[in-house]
Amino acid sequence: MEIIVKQLKAKGFNEITLAVGHLSELIMAFFNNGSKYGLKIEYSKEEKKLGTAGGLGLLKNKLEDDFLVMNGDVLTGLDFSEFLEFHKETGSIATIALNRRHVDIDFGVVELDENRTLIGYIEKPKIDYLVSMGVYAFNESILEYIPSHEYLDIPDLMKRLLSEGEKVNGFIHDGYWLDIGRPDDYIKANEDIQKIYRELGVSIDEA
Secondary structure, three states: OHHHHHHHHHOOOOEEEEEEEOEHHHHHHHHOOOHHHOOEEEEEEOOOOOHHHHHHHHHOOOOOOEEEEEOOOEEEOOOHHHHHHHHHHHOOOEEEEEEEEEEEOOOEEEEEOOOOOEEEEEEOOEEEEEEEEEEEEEEHHHHHHOOOOOOOOHHHHHHHHHHOOOOEEEEEOOOOEEEOOOHHHHHHHHHHHHHHHHHHOOOOOOO
16 A cells, blocks of 8 residues: 555655545554655545445545545556546546456357357457456546445446446556455565566655
């Protein structure tokens, strides 16, 4: 999370709000008011779990214009300022940062028609996906779709926006990205940072 804070500062962001719940005291003691990073850090404490989007309902009087929302366990070389600028240019209510993922299938994949007649056979195909990086750019109008003090995850918020005919865009980042959701991911992040620190935009000493 500290790397994210330093990346945001390096890209010209001056105000950050951290949504905290469990272990909030430790996080607040570590980051304090953000002065040691040269920016302002405030905190939004959730007394109950509100999901990845529900916490924004507590900030309706603070958020304006366009802003970034991201998970705190992301390690990426994404240029946050470029991403936000892309979002503004599209005029959409939301933009999702996306990363390409490849899945190797170890078997031959068979295609049948409705009569169970073979119409295709692909030996050990590679399937490509675009996956969410856990980084989003929102326009303040999105707050109309987020109730206060109610649980809401971002996938459900996206579905709500689409059902209402709102414009949602994707921004494809082909560089480094890791979601540090498991102990193995944390180990990998510590190994990778020695190789990709230049892409992160902060030095190893700073991180």
